Amino acid sequence: MATVSPLAPAAVPGLPPLAGVRLATAAAGIRYAGRTDVLLALFDPGTSVAGVLTRSKCPSAPVEWCREKLKSGKARALVVNSGNANAFTGKSGREAAKFTAALAARASRCKPAEVFLASTGVIGEPLKATQFNGVMDGLVAAAKPGAWLEAAKAIMTTDTFPKLATASAALGKATVRINGFAKGAGMIAPDMATMLAYVFTDAKVPAPVLQTLLAAGADRSFNSITVDGDTSTSDTLLLCATGAARHKPVTGPRDAHLKDFRSALDAVLIDLAQQIVRDGEGAEKFVTIEVVGAASARAARRIGLAIGNSPLVKTALAAGDANWGRIVMAVGKAGEAADRDRLAISIGGTRICERGGPVPGYDEAPVAKHMAGRDLHIAVDLGIGGGRATVWTCDLTHRYIDINGSYRS
Amino acid sequence: MATVSPLAPAAVPGLPPLAGVRLATAAAGIRYAGRTDVLLALFDPGTSVAGVLTRSKCPSAPVEWCREKLKSGKARALVVNSGNANAFTGKSGREAAKFTAALAARASRCKPAEVFLASTGVIGEPLKATQFNGVMDGLVAAAKPGAWLEAAKAIMTTDTFPKLATASAALGKATVRINGFAKGAGMIAPDMATMLAYVFTDAKVPAPVLQTLLAAGADRSFNSITVDGDTSTSDTLLLCATGAARHKPVTGPRDAHLKDFRSALDAVLIDLAQQIVRDGEGAEKFVTIEVVGAASARAARRIGLAIGNSPLVKTALAAGDANWGRIVMAVGKAGEAADRDRLAISIGGTRICERGGPVPGYDEAPVAKHMAGRDLHIAVDLGIGGGRATVWTCDLTHRYIDINGSYRS
Numbered sequence: 111m112a113t114v115s116p117l118a119p120a121a122v123p124g125l126p127p128l129a130g131v132r133l134a135t136a137a138a139g140i141r142y143a144g145r146t147d148v149l150l151a152l153f154d155p156g157t158s159v160a161g162v163l164t165r166s167k168c169p170s171a172p173v174e175w176c177r178e179k180l181k182s183g184k185a186r187a188l189v190v191n192s193g194n195a196n197a198f199t200g201k202s203g204r205e206a207a208k209f210t211a212a213l214a215a216r217a218s219r220c221k222p223a224e225v226f227l228a229s230t231g232v233i234g235e236p237l238k239a240t241q242f243n244g245v246m247d248g249l250v251a252a253a254k255p256g257a258w259l260e261a262a263k264a265i266m267t268t269d270t271f272p273k274l275a276t277a278s279a280a281l282g283k284a285t286v287r288i289n290g291f292a293k294g295a296g297m298i299a300p301d302m303a304t305m306l307a308y309v310f311t312d313a314k315v316p317a318p319v320l321q322t323l324l325a326a327g328a329d330r331s332f333n334s335i336t337v338d339g340d341t342s343t344s345d346t347l348l349l350c351a352t353g354a355a356r357h358k359p360v361t362g363p364r365d366a367h368l369k370d371f372r373s374a375l376d377a378v379l380i381d382l383a384q385q386i387v388r389d390g391e392g393a394e395k396f397v398t399i400e401v402v403g404a405a406s407a408r409a410a411r412r413i414g415l416a417i418g419n420s421p422l423v424k425t426a427l428a429a430g431d432a433n434w435g436r437i438v439m440a441v442g443k444a445g446e447a448a449d450r451d452r453l454a455i456s457i458g459g460t461r462i463c464e465r466g467g468p469v470p471g472y473d474e475a476p477v478a479k480h481m482a483g484r485d486l487h488i489a490v491d492l493g494i495g496g497g498r499a500t501v502w503t504c505d506l507t508h509r510y511i512d513i514n515g516s517y518r519s
Numbered sequence: 520m521a522t523v524s525p526l527a528p529a530a531v532p533g534l535p536p537l538a539g540v541r542l543a544t545a546a547a548g549i550r551y552a553g554r555t556d557v558l559l560a561l562f563d564p565g566t567s568v569a570g571v572l573t574r575s576k577c578p579s580a581p582v583e584w585c586r587e588k589l590k591s592g593k594a595r596a597l598v599v600n601s602g603n604a605n606a607f608t609g610k611s612g613r614e615a616a617k618f619t620a621a622l623a624a625r626a627s628r629c630k631p632a633e634v635f636l637a638s639t640g641v642i643g644e645p646l647k648a649t650q651f652n653g654v655m656d657g658l659v660a661a662a663k664p665g666a667w668l669e670a671a672k673a674i675m676t677t678d679t680f681p682k683l684a685t686a687s688a689a690l691g692k693a694t695v696r697i698n699g700f701a702k703g704a705g706m707i708a709p710d711m712a713t714m715l716a717y718v719f720t721d722a723k724v725p726a727p728v729l730q731t732l733l734a735a736g737a738d739r740s741f742n743s744i745t746v747d748g749d750t751s752t753s754d755t756l757l758l759c760a761t762g763a764a765r766h767k768p769v770t771g772p773r774d775a776h777l778k779d780f781r782s783a784l785d786a787v788l789i790d791l792a793q794q795i796v797r798d799g800e801g802a803e804k805f806v807t808i809e810v811v812g813a814a815s816a817r818a819a820r821r822i823g824l825a826i827g828n829s830p831l832v833k834t835a836l837a838a839g840d841a842n843w844g845r846i847v848m849a850v851g852k853a854g855e856a857a858d859r860d861r862l863a864i865s866i867g868g869t870r871i872c873e874r875g876g877p878v879p880g881y882d883e884a885p886v887a888k889h890m891a892g893r894d895l896h897i898a899v900d901l902g903i904g905g906g907r908a909t910v911w912t913c914d915l916t917h918r919y920i921d922i923n924g925s926y927r928s
Contacts, residue, residue: 197844200860200874233844234844235877343851438607438752439751441577445574450577450609463643466609506920508920511916514838515835
């Protein structure tokens with residue numbers, strides 16, 4: 111395990127239990143003996159589920175499985191293993207997924223189609239799903255409401271800290287809870303990332319509504335982060351709603367009662383997404399890129415991601431260099447409408463260029479001080495429209511190369 | 520100046536004179552005193568010109584100048600400076616471009632609209648074009664046919680070696696010459712790269728025909744390379760045809776007499792493009808990515824570039840790791856049609872995966888030996904169509920980060 115990222119949050123939040131969700135972890139020996147590598151989550155009957163999956167054209171077997179099973183909108187169990195991605199494993203991969211779902215369904219007394227799967231780790235090596243035989247009954251027996259931290263740790267690969275977030279929301283007269291955990295930390299890019307994130311709530315929300323809320327929230331969170339611009343074959347974000355809370359029925363995604371829930375869900379998704387960036391491989395600086403004045407929100411996000419993905423920008427940030435020339439370059443290459451003579455860039459709140467050139471005599475001292483810090487802020491105003499977006503990224507350091515030159519993922 | 524790239528060609532080719540082109544270089548003190556930083560090329564009357572320019576939405580002032588002047592298809596002079604990119608310099612940048620063209624036109628007795636410009640170096644600092652006052656008359660007086668190597672050196676920035684290429688071609692009963700030189704070496708990505716490339720021929724080819732040939736050749740060369748996926752504000756590729764050679768008039772881009780010329784032009788463009796990759800910042804391995812079986816040639820190129828741009832692939836290559844899982848990942852993220860179960864990947868000629876998984880028991884020894892070398896070959900067969908493309912890239916090393924964490928471009 112590598113040293114904890116210098117960008118890790120000061121403390122891991124404690125997550126309260128959530129009615130209808132039980133969790134357990136075990137060491138199934140998928141890749142390493144004695145390492146916790148499998149997570150089982152069990153959901154009470156009536157749990158609805160929504161998901162956002164990788165757009166990779168070569169998805170893993172579990173991603174294909176989830177895409178199919180999401181159609182029903184019902185979930186009773188979730189099995190996640192680390193150590194092996196079950197990706198590019200052909201027919202044996204599909205069989206391993208089917209075997210795992212059947213095993214979990216039998217042990218937890220539900221249908222295989224209600225079991226959701228994810229695998230993360232090495233690509234192209236067959237997943238020995240029979241390894242789950244020895245642990246599945248024990249997982250079901252041990253599953254308990256409060257095991258969030260253990261769950262978050264079980265799915266880690268190159269992550270240096272567990273990623274958890276929680277929020278509560280008023281829904282009618284009830285207060286509902288939203289808990290989530292996630293893993294990064296390489297191949298982090300929109301659509302989506304080698305990223306697994308599981309979010310749970312005791313709210314009672316029909317699956318189609320849940321799907322609408324999740325898709326919108328994912329765009330503002332997991333699809334607005336990038337570590338290296340690479341997209342995994344296995345990215346999975348699931349949102350499970352157990353319905354244990356007692357509140358007025360939700361009528362649709364625009365139900366006014368959902369306002370606070372939507373905000374809280376977005377906050378949890380953004381918190382988890384930011385933690386993934388804070389654990390980006392080799393990251394030493396957390397960078398917020400705020401784009402305003404673009405032709406549309408979509409254009410703003412694409413421009414933000416072009417900046418956040420640029421190796422030239424990221425190496426400059428690693429060196430503490432406020433190299434706005436490279437930011438201009440990245441804006442230019444995004445392919446979205448831009449006008450050099452209207453573009454303005456601020457770093458750490460100091461306007462350093464505008465109207466087609468550098469601001470004459472701007473004060474470099476606060477910029478240099480800001481650049482020496484851990485949390486950087488870049489603001490870009492295109493000056494041509496009302497589109498805005500915020501994107502988060504990290505710098506590109508020697509450690510990224512060290513990590514990815516040795517870890518076979 | 521950094522150590523010469525380990526991937527540099529064994530020898531710099533000697534370029535013969537080319538009728539109708541004269542070259543001179545000087546030290547104008549644009550950024551550093553005493554460093555050669557300006558190139559003047561003079562063309563005989565009747566020279567036609569074609570160009571491919573950056574697609575950046577924030578292009579430099581010289582790029583805007585060239586885009587406008589290319590419409591006439593006539594060139595008499597070219598002025599290129601290093602040290603300052605005259606990009607994101609607003610109104611003063613446009614004035615500096617205009618001033619430079621007027622100065623060169625006066626000294627070489629042509630129209631300002633027949634003068635082409637390029638600037639490379641720092642972005643966002645005003646170009647002191649008046650510095651050219653002191654050298655322009657001397658440049659015109661000194662211009663001579665054979666100064667190719669000096670010209671190639673004058674436009675270098677972070678390049679570690681000068682990049683030149685030459686070929687001859689039969690055109691009717693005449694033999695024509697094609698000479699070219701280029702610079703890299705960061706922000707190298709298609710559409711295009713921080714890349715300046717100038718190619719000259721004594722063939723007599725009308726500007727519209729020249730433009731068609733150049734655009735097609737650029738797609739197979741400069742638009743098929745990538746170092747870091749970043750695109751500069753200043754990329755410029757020009758092709759000037761002096762028409763000094765005596766041959767049958769060219770009737771159009773599909774004129775059968777042009778067959779050999781087209782091949783020779785492509786060879787020069789590919790040679791220069793490959794040299795840019797060989798001088799990619801920090802590059803230690805030159806990588807050829809051959810994609811076949813894609814839905815179309817365009818899809819094949821996009822898949823090749825997705826592989827060539829992936830930081831995870833590039834760090835694995837740097838470490839000599841035949842990590843085909845990351846190649847699968849990159850194929851998947853390209854967004855083009857792919858079928859995991861038909862995909863096949865070979866490295867160094869050894870088929871290592873096919874039909875949705877690794878080739879059982881393939882011989883790892885020749886693959887490991889290949890990966891330890893300087894020139895790597897990755898072949899990807901999508902197995903779904905007839906589209907093919909070849910893309911060239913380099914690995915991502917610690918030196919890339921060192922170079923880009925200190926050089927302000």
